[in-house]
Amino acid sequence: MTIFSVRNVSYSYGTKKALDDVTIELDAGRFCALLGPNGAGKSTLFNLLTRLFVTREGSIRIAGHDLAREPRKALAALGVVFQQPTLDLDMSVAWNLQYFAALQGLSGAQAKKRIEAALERLSMSERAREKVRELNGGHRRRMEIARALIHEPKVLLLDEPTVGLDIESRIAITDHVHDLTEAGLLVFWATHLVDEIRPADDVVVLHKGRILKHERAENLCAGA
Ligand code: ADP
Ligand code: ADP
Numbered sequence: 001m002t003i004f005s006v007r008n009v010s011y012s013y014g015t016k017k018a019l020d021d022v023t024i025e026l027d028a029g030r031f032c033a034l035l036g037p038n039g040a041g042k043s044t045l046f047n048l049l050t051r052l053f054v055t056r057e058g059s060i061r062i063a064g065h066d067l068a069r070e071p072r073k074a075l076a077a078l079g080v081v082f083q084q085p086t087l088d089l090d091m092s093v094a095w096n097l098q099y100f101a102a103l104q105g106l107s108g109a110q111a112k113k114r115i116e117a118a119l120e121r122l123s124m125s126e127r128a129r130e131k132v133r134e135l136n137g138g139h140r141r142r143m144e145i146a147r148a149l150i151h152e153p154k155v156l157l158l159d160e161p162t163v164g165l166d167i168e169s170r171i172a173i174t175d176h177v178h179d180l181t182e183a184g185l186l187v188f189w190a191t192h193l194v195d196e197i198r199p200a201d202d203v204v205v206l207h208k209g210r211i212l213k214h215e216r217a218e219n220l221c222a223g224a
Helices: 042-049 071-076 093-103 108-121 137-149 167-183 217-223
Strands: 002-013 016-027 031-035 057-062 078-081 155-159 186-191 202-207 210-216
Touching: 002 042, 002 186, 016 042, 016 057, 016 186, 016 202, 016 210, 031 167, 042 057, 042 155, 042 186, 057 071, 071 078, 078 137, 093 108, 093 137, 108 137, 108 167, 137 155, 137 167, 155 167, 167 186
Parallel strands: 031 186, 031 202, 078 155, 155 186
Antiparallel strands: 002 016, 002 057, 202 210
């Protein structure tokens, strides 16, 4: 089932074309890597998907909702992990997640249940009471991912989520995120690191704003 579709999307900064007629259709329950070098257009695409930028050319659908016509419904189906961490360092893990839950209109027992479930999925339950400042980089990232799951999105976007982390932390994160697809979540993971596409089911290669290739990972390996 198509849960995420970007159709004929283009975007320019003045005369600089950052995305050129991009089309991507993805199914639920898969891990899709968006691979591209710096400058390929990954962040621009993410800014359109999260509606920081307005899509003027082409259209985007998330979980069946058109992002321009039904933004609230479309964005409710989206969990986002940005490249720059956005946690409050002096609050505990639990407080950071509760704050986000409240922003999503969740409170009381329901919020508590969702937070516990999200922490559990990232193996972060043990650390709920620690201050973010006390966590290492890998655990902070895992907590950001947990936070992005609280409102139970259908699609999880991650923009280079392992930048600056050591190899063990990176593997722990990709493994945890991969497990999330088993419950039907679509993971859309942007990276310029080829080794991070190892666990991907699908690989979309973006280069100078254009899709060079969209392959099921098994085909890429077979062709290598
Ligand atoms: P990536 O995230 O893959 O590194 P970006 O989406 O940041 O790529 O950039 C795509 C292209 O758009 C690059 O050529 C970049 O230089 C250009 N670009 C990005 N942001 C701006 C901006 N604010 N103004 C002008 N050009 C930009
Ligand atoms: P289907 O898988 O049957 O195409 P979708 O829910 O994906 O169902 O789409 C429903 C309708 O919306 C179809 O007519 C499809 O062509 C159209 N559609 C899907 N994605 C987009 C998009 N990004 N932009 C414009 N139209 C779309």
